[in-house]
Structure formats: structure tokens, C-alpha cells
Amino acid sequence: MTLLILGGTGEARELAKELVARGEHVVSSLAGRVARPKLPDGEVRLGGFGGPEGLARWLTENDVDAMIDATHPFAERIGANAAEAARATGTPLLRLARPGWTEQPGDTWHWADDLGHAARLLPALGDRVFLTSGRQGLAAFAGLGLWFLIRCVDPPGVPLPRRHEVLLDRGPYTVEKERALMERHDVGVLVTKDSGGAMTAAKLTAARELGLPVVVVRRPPRPETASVSTVQGAITWIGTATKGSPA
Structure with a gap:
């Protein structure tokens, strides 16, 4: 065939x-x-x-x-x-x-219908954001005055949030390294798409252990x-x- x-x-x-x-x-x-x-x-x-x-x-x-x-x-x-x-x-x-991923005991998840919805939820959740939704659609966050750690595989395009740091990296990731990364950057909230799978799930465990809220974008x-x-x-x-x- x-x-x-x-x-x-x-x-x-x-x-x-x-x-x-x-x-x-x-x-x-x-x-x-x-x-x-x-x-x-x-x-x-x-x-x-x-x-x-x-x-x-x-x-x-x-x-x-x-x-x-x-x-x-x-x-x-x-x-x-x-x-x-x-x-x-x-x-x-x-x-x-x-x-897709499922919420575990100890998680504090906020579901969003799309990236625009995720951006609207953020100001009430934290002012230092770990953004792991990929390099597509980052314009949805460009107007926010929050600080963003933006992780993606390839360099993102513009527009980007005014206050940000870009981290180019590719999974898989470990819980220990994800937790250390969030602590080092004093992250207050995590944003992710509901991608599922084990390759990038460690960030969810790290956020749970640190007691951080997570904004999860639903699958289309x-x-x-x-x-x-x-x-x-x-x-x-x-x-x-x-x-x-x-x-």
C-alpha cells in the first residue's frame, strides 16, 4: 500500500x-x-x-x-x-x-477557548507568565503589560509582549528542570495548549508542586x-x- x-x-x-x-x-x-x-x-x-x-x-x-x-x-x-x-x-x-491532559488533584486549571481568551484571563492570575503555547498566535498577548517567559522551538515573530524573554528549547522536559526554571524566573502562572502526551507534561506537574495556576487552551x-x-x-x-x- x-x-x-x-x-x-x-x-x-x-x-x-x-x-x-x-x-x-x-x-x-x-x-x-x-x-x-x-x-x-x-x-x-x-x-x-x-x-x-x-x-x-x-x-x-x-x-x-x-x-x-x-x-x-x-x-x-x-x-x-x-x-x-x-x-x-x-x-x-x-x-x-x-x-488530552486531565486535571489532577492539586491542580488549579483555568480553561480557555482560544489564545485570546487565555490572554484575558491572565491579569487576574499573575504578573509573571510562563507562555508555552508555541510561536504561533503570540500577538494575542502583545497588549498585556505582564512579563512573559516565552518558550518555543524556533524564534517567534512579532508582535510580542513588551516585557518578555524568549527561551528556545525542545522537549522532552523533566519535572525537576521545569520546576527549577519556574522558580528561577519567579513564574506566577503557566499558559499551555492542551497538547497531551508525555513530552511536555512535566510543566504541569511542576506547576502543581509549586501551587501555580495554569491556563489551558482547549483543543479546536x-x-x-x-x-x-x-x-x-x-x-x-x-x-x-x-x-x-x-x-
């Missing part, structure tokens, strides 16, 4: 590795927004497809048997494009999405499609999926 993985996540890389080892023809598509992405096994393409029409054309021209959307939980645009292209071409589509809605939460579940689905018939 020829399989297209819309990737960029650890789950996408793990899935590609498993499928390549099984002898499948795997093409992993990365958005190209990260300067030095971790590349998966198998064939890799970088950049967009040109909307749902371009993706549908690519699926047809490359005779793709099934498509797996294993993108980040907040990559809603490619998710919508994938669903539309799958309908147009009859290509079986699976969403591989790791579960995704199109209704077949969905699994594990790589093994995706492999099982692929074994039953054939082009032109629902999985």
Missing part, C-alpha cells in the same frame, strides 16, 4: 517507523514550519499541498490507499483539508490523536472521522482500510 501520514508529532514518527519496518510505502508530510524538524522513517515531503483541492489531486496522482492525520491537536486547518480531500477522492482517513474541533489514540490502533485500522470503502 501507499500510505500518506500527515505528521509532525511523535506519534506520526512512531507510526512511520512501524509501517516502514513492515515494508509499506509511507510518505510523511510535514508542514515545514519548524526549521530543523525531526524526520521520520520513509519518504518525507515538506510544505503544504495547496488547500483541499491540492491535497485531493496529490492523493489521486500518487494512488494513495489510506491517509492518516497524525498532526498536532491544534493543526485544525490541515485536519479540515484532509477531511475534504478524503471525501472528494474516496480515500480512507484516520485521525491519530493522543488523548476536528471533522468527524474514524479516530484512534494509539499507534497500534492506527496499524490495526490500516490493516482493514482499502481505498474507496469506509474503514
Whole structure:
């Protein structure tokens, strides 16, 4: 089979590795927004497809048997494009999405619908913010007079909050280092997206241990499609999926 993985996540890389080892023809598509992405096994393409029409054309021209959307939980645009292209071409589509985080005893979480909502919550929670929502959408915080420690993989664009420090780093992180980082910068509140997974979850434990409030941005809605939460579940689905018939 020829399989297209819309990737960029650890789950996408793990899935590609498993499928390549099984002898499948795997093409992993990365958005190209990260300067030095971790590349998966198998064939890799970088950049967009040109909307749902371009993706549908690519699926047809490359005779793709099934498509797996294993993108980040907040990559809603490619998710919508994938669903539309799958309908147009009859290509079986699976969403591989790791579960979101759940509040634990001792946590003080404040849920936000989006980054703008998160920014509106902050003034009442603390004046020194650890912002870990990535480099996209930082303009939502630019008008606040709070101090921000902004952590992201690549340098962010403008506008940024007037009072800030940028920390370029990539997970996984440990609880001990996250706690030390927050203490060193006298952080009063943490902001994160509900990305899920273990790679960046240590900050939540550190915030709990320090008694800090956390603003958690909810995941955006995704199109209704077949969905699994594990790589093994995706492999099982692929074994039953054939082009032109629902999985």
C-alpha cells in the first residue's frame, strides 16, 4: 500500500517507523514550519499541498490507499483539508490523536477557548507568565503589560509582549528542570495548549508542586472521522482500510 501520514508529532514518527519496518510505502508530510524538524522513517515531503483541492489531486496522482492525520491537536486547518480531500477522492482517513491532559488533584486549571481568551484571563492570575503555547498566535498577548517567559522551538515573530524573554528549547522536559526554571524566573502562572502526551507534561506537574495556576487552551474541533489514540490502533485500522470503502 501507499500510505500518506500527515505528521509532525511523535506519534506520526512512531507510526512511520512501524509501517516502514513492515515494508509499506509511507510518505510523511510535514508542514515545514519548524526549521530543523525531526524526520521520520520513509519518504518525507515538506510544505503544504495547496488547500483541499491540492491535497485531493496529490492523493489521486500518487494512488494513495489510506491517509492518516497524525498532526498536532491544534493543526485544525490541515485536519479540515484532509477531511475534504478524503471525501472528494474516496480515500480512507484516520485521525491519530493522543488523548488530552486531565486535571489532577492539586491542580488549579483555568480553561480557555482560544489564545485570546487565555490572554484575558491572565491579569487576574499573575504578573509573571510562563507562555508555552508555541510561536504561533503570540500577538494575542502583545497588549498585556505582564512579563512573559516565552518558550518555543524556533524564534517567534512579532508582535510580542513588551516585557518578555524568549527561551528556545525542545522537549522532552523533566519535572525537576521545569520546576527549577519556574522558580528561577519567579513564574506566577503557566499558559499551555492542551497538547497531551508525555513530552511536555512535566510543566504541569511542576506547576502543581509549586501551587501555580495554569491556563489551558482547549483543543479546536476536528471533522468527524474514524479516530484512534494509539499507534497500534492506527496499524490495526490500516490493516482493514482499502481505498474507496469506509474503514
